[in-house]
Amino acid sequence: MPRRVRLNKQSVIPDSRVQRENRQAVQKITAFLWFDDQAEEAAKFYTSIFKNSKIGRILRYGEEAAKVSESGRPVGSVLTIEFELEGQKFVALNGGPQFKFNESVSFVVNCKTQEEVDYLWDKLTADSGQESQCGWLKDKFGVSWQVTPTVLIDMLHDKDAEKSERVMKAMLQMKKIDIKTLNDAYAGK
Missing domain, CATH: 3.10.180.10 (2,3-Dihydroxybiphenyl 1,2-Dioxygenase, domain 1)
Incomplete structure (x- = not known):
């Protein structure tokens, strides 16, 4: 039977074994960087510079995200990429040219x-x-x-x-x- 996780007094959701095994430690505050379409390139660039670094999970644009996004990114392209530099976690987003x-x-x-x-x-x-x-x-x-x-x-x-x-x-x-x-x-x- 799955363990139940209490979110607040009103809601309880099941916590499956798969969720527990795949869960990564969550950093309280994470820098989230909005790129036009260079998120993966940037993550690779930064992790090539800092010795204690690594690339983490990659989330790709699905059909729904590609439809509603103003980024113009195709289905299957990188939406977000997690990376770590010297123990500090970051997320880079391919969000389009709206912000610099x-x-x-x-x-x-x-x-x-x-x-x-x-x-x-x-x-x-x-x-x-x-x-x-x-x-x-x-x-x-x-x-x-x-x-x-x-x-x-x-x-x-x-x-x-x-x-x-x-x-x-x-x-x-x-x-x-x-x-x-x-x-x-x-x-x-």
Whole structure:
């Protein structure tokens, strides 16, 4: 007999063995990214960059979804694709051209070393990505990222206001963040 799952005081639904076996741990908050028709390409691009990453489940357009969607995507094409980067789950949607990414939302990547900053900066700006100020960039899909050395955050929050102000001034002159320059500013060099 299937186990019953209580949703609230009024409703109870059966929980089949198959549902229990196929259930994945649900992340409380998941970034859901709307692409025109590049969701699968984007998921493959991101998982090729981050070492601890993987592609998850893929949902394809069925007849009904293809009929009502304004995306123009054909039956059988990717509707959504789940992927994971460094333990953070994402979902990418092929939803059509109605919405575009902008800088009002960005993903921050905390980096421990200059080598990590350089690697991620080069990979994320490849193929027509755009550099911006203070460690910000847009990748080739228009998604905004902040490639941030963790030492920068520590320096900016230093109790010594003069040190943190020198670091801020140095950072404001940069596109890709340079840790040595930050350290020099912090030390007053």
